[in-house]
Amino acid sequence: MAKIIIDGKEWEFEEGMNLFEACTIARGGEKLPHFCYHPGLPVAGVCRMCQVEIEGVPKLQIACNSTVRDGMVVNTRSERVENTVRQILEFHLLNHPVDCPICDQVGECALQDQYMKYGLYETDVDVGDKVMKHKAQAIGEHVMLDAERCVLCSRCVRFTEHITKTNEMGIFNRGNHSEVGVAPGLSLDNDYSMCVVDLCPVGALTSRDFRFRKRVYRLSSVDSVCPGCATGCNMRIEYADGVIYRQKPRTNLAVNEYWMCDQGRLLYKHVGGDDRLEEPFVREDGELSPVGWDHLWSALKARWEGLGESRRLVLVGSPHATLEELYGLKSLLADAAGGRVLGHRLDGTEMDRDDGFLMAADRTPNDQGARRLGYEAFTASELHDAGGEDALLVILDNDLAGLDEAAAEALGSYGAVAYLGWRENATSRVADFVLPGLSYAEKDGVFVNKDGRAQRFFKAVDGPRQAREDWRLIAELGEIFGHTPTWRAHHDLLSELSARLDAFGALAGGIGEEGTLLDGDSAAKEVERG
């Protein structure tokens, strides 16, 4: 450990630690002014904003390329430092168009934010014509570039060079004609292209999906976890007035670091999609008709009772359902009501390529949670064999018919099918009862990722008026089968399952910000990851 003094106060840090990070801690979380430094990228040291005074060193030094050494005395707030930052910021603005009123970055612009603090306000800048650069270039499917707003921090270039290793971007020309862009003949179309929008400290790189849709300072944000695959990238859902506008990665060094894929980022479009199940449906005279909840429950009860003395309940979970829902389904409808759990997913479905970075082969978010609750994969023939005219099949958010033709046929062998889910699909279309639930963005829950890490996500927006929280639907179903759940509120589910099941004992103390690893195997992996 090294003892160092920052702004008059003594601190102990690891010798060799990045000085920028040490200063952030010493300044109570307030980062030094900067554009180019990013903890997930190699140091470029080009914006020259994070200048600090180090005793015994005549020149100011940039903190991002300095390391903590024992005995160091650092000053981050001296007049000399602040004056220099002010002047360097003026250089940044020299050829910047200052078109804030029409720029989408307003509200989350490092240039704007830092000018509020380090602005010269009275400036001598008068260079006549600014250097003209290319504007409004669609450099990829998801990203728009305005080179004039760019401060040439090179974060985007370093991202494509060191993180995706796709090298689409570069800085072309020299001096004050330097201009960021994509290499001739290429476009920015890697699976992580929108990360450059997050990285861009100014309005140079903007999301084609989000731009001009909402001022960012009107957005609220909630912590969430991407439901797109088994990696479980941490993210924020940003919304306003009940509408989701974008999803952004949330830093979790143990999972996704600072990044997420474009596909996951755009999943929010399904939440307000045209295929939402917005009302309960009951099949009457062969047609699915929208009905009220009361009607659905009584029709379902009648149907259940009509299946005769030998009536059976067969349950299918889902790797898309939350841990709480899967527990509710199992504990209430199987353990208490005597239903038979077939499993949580059709064997071999919803698998794709593992890209070696964040996109996992398993494209479901909670396979590990389901398996730890005892769910297993099943085949279409098992689905068929469990059927019968006396069987009611309850499917929790799982498009069996869409995933496998044989499974679609197998559904026909059941006396009745009830589908709980939030999107219309091949399965909901053949069900006899459709119970509209909520999407990941409309409820709280826990997913367990591929490494056995339990992670919480929270509600951002309300679902369709007639949709209900899935766990409540499961509770209602219990009542139909004559069993009242032991849990009355959503959080009861998590406390009950962590108290009752050894596999989830680790969750008893709550789930940490970085998630909580459920078992030893993964804990070992954690150590390996460093």
Place this chain on the structure above:
Amino acid sequence: MSDFPKILLDNVGVENSHTLQVYRSRGGYKSAEKTLKTMKPEEVVGVVKDSGLRGRGGAGFPTGVKWGFVPQNSGKPVYLLVNADESEPGTFKDRDILDHDPHKMIEGIIIASYAVNCHDAFIYIRGEYGWIVKRVQKAVDEAYEAGLLGKDILGTGFDLEVIVHQGAGAYICGEETGLINSLEGKKGQPRIKPPFPAVVGFLDSPTVVNNVETIASLPWILEHGADAYRGIGTEKSPGTKLFSLSGPVKRPGVYELPLGTPLRELIFGEEYGQGMLPGIELKACIPGGSSVPVLTAEETMAAKLDYESLAEMGTMLGSGGCIVIGDDASMPEVLKVLLQFYHHESCGQCTPCREGTGWLDTILERMLAGKGRPGDLDLIERVCQNMAGLTICVLSDAAVMPTRSFIAKFRDEFAALLPKDEEPEEFVPIARSAEDRS
């Protein structure tokens, strides 16, 4: 001033001095042979340290000390990169060696490589020196054929490959880490330090970057010894140095002088510049390449050409590119040429340099176009202040040093471009105009 041995230009002027045959006939490669056969690498480093040879590219850092930074047994190869990218305005000294005596440099490369345990050396030649690239390549080929390069040089078991590389014509590639990036095929931009090239340089391996003139001094030093070299020049600036003299002098060109020689000797000496062209008086002189502070005529007459004396006068020996400025030249116009150069050559990485070089150029352009404003000189000073010492490399400082010194020493000429202090135009409120109308 003719009583010193010529170390660098001894062969220049001899017919076909660039050929191996002539070079050898004048004793060439004997020093390298002696070094390889009789000395240990660390002894070579010792001799060079003792000789006090300082880097001739501009910074003047002791060469032996620089070599000493190369870690031994790093498990990686050591590279020697010869910096032949001289492209600063007023600097054209290496050209004489490259053009007329390339074998002297090659011999120096053998010695330096042996000293730092390098087996792959590169000669990075300025892009605009097209014909020189061919000449140097030919010399390298000759050396290979004669067994002076390649495997088992002169039967000593020492291997050395030399590759000639032509740059693409960017000033910044003469900065050693910019050169390394360029040689690696990357954009020619200086690298952030630390790490320093001696430890992590070309291809992430220990790397020594030496100037052509530095390398070309080695054969003489190894042949005659450190003491002989120290016998020339001054105590802290031993040896001879090349000076490229340009401007309105009778005999511009490249001259070799012992360090410590008066600057007036270079400009006015019979064997050197022979004084100003008829009708032109000396007004100023930039002694060390365009990046160093300018000297007034008076200072020029008093200056001595060594690292310490010039530093005392607030300027630098730099590369030895001596630009003489006559009284027929306008200092703002001269400065404009320099600023245009730095504006054009800034790599654009660091904000203060990228924006500052362009800003200075723009302000001066405006002033020269008769659109100067009263506060312009203060503005230039403020811009300079914020460009100096705040960037990865010193290109930013290189633009600031001439700018500040030009304005400090020739302020009148710059002030003349600004409007005289006039009464500000009277502000006429609209109300009064309305009264007038009524």
